[in-house]
Amino acid sequence: LVNAVLAHDPKMVGVGGERRPGVVHRVDKDTSGLIVIAETDRAHRFLQAQFKERSVKKIYLALVYGVPPSPKGRVETSIGRDKKFRKRMAVYHENSSRTRFAITRYSTLECFKESALLEIKPITGRTHQIRVHMSYLGCPIVGDSLYGGRRTAKASYGLERQFLHASHLKIAIPDGSNTEVRSE
Numbered sequence: 001l002v003n004a005v006l007a008h009d010p011k012m013v014g015v016g017g018e019r020r021p022g023v024v025h026r027v028d029k030d031t032s033g034l035i036v037i038a039e040t041d042r043a044h045r046f047l048q049a050q051f052k053e054r055s056v057k058k059i060y061l062a063l064v065y066g067v068p069p070s071p072k073g074r075v076e077t078s079i080g081r082d083k084k085f086r087k088r089m090a091v092y093h094e095n096s097s098r099t100r101f102a103i104t105r106y107s108t109l110e111c112f113k114e115s116a117l118l119e120i121k122p123i124t125g126r127t128h129q130i131r132v133h134m135s136y137l138g139c140p141i142v143g144d145s146l147y148g149g150r151r152t153a154k155a156s157y158g159l160e161r162q163f164l165h166a167s168h169l170k171i172a173i174p175d176g177s178n179t180e181v182r183s184e
Contacts, residue, residue, distance in 0.1 A: 002020055012037075015044055016041065027166045030164075047174075050171055050172060057168070057171075058169055059119060060167060061117065063116070063141065064141055067115075072106065079129060080092050080096070090132065102132075104122050105122075115142055118139075131164070135147040
């Protein structure tokens with residue numbers, strides 16, 4: 001991502017820091033959809049503050065294996081590094097300095113034989129939050145071998161990644177207007 005940003009505009013070196021020039025919001029590897037890149041330090045700070053304040057409206061689409069316990073719901077748990085497998089995150093029922101509270105809302109859009117299409121709205125923005133919460137509900141994202149295991153990987157319907165898509169962002173831009181962006 002950084003290489004593509006710098007190839008597009010080499011003047012962005014250093015915007016928002018040297019490590020990830022211009023990058024304000026990104027998605028997990030193997031997740032499709034929208035990302036946010038700022039062209040200036042001022043815009044970077046302005047946009048990043050909205051993500052920190054949780055004023056950005058984010059909507060994801062996900063195909064999950066199984067059907068959630070209710071057509072609409074809210075998952076509220078603490079998430080932290082899995083104690084046994086450091087690449088994974090896990091749900092914890094106790095709060096500690098190693099966990100962070102996370103909230104995810106979901107709505108079922110359509111049910112199929114073995115899966116359901118969900119609209120998912122993360123209220124917080126924790127690492128792997130949607131994937132962890134859907135797995136916690138017993139409905140891991142189709143194609144997600146990290147949180148769904150072989151069961152979801154074999155039901156991936158030919159896609160080489162998880163069925164998770166960042167489809168909609170609503171943010172304010174530095175000129176004072178609101179912008180809604182959709183990825184189809």
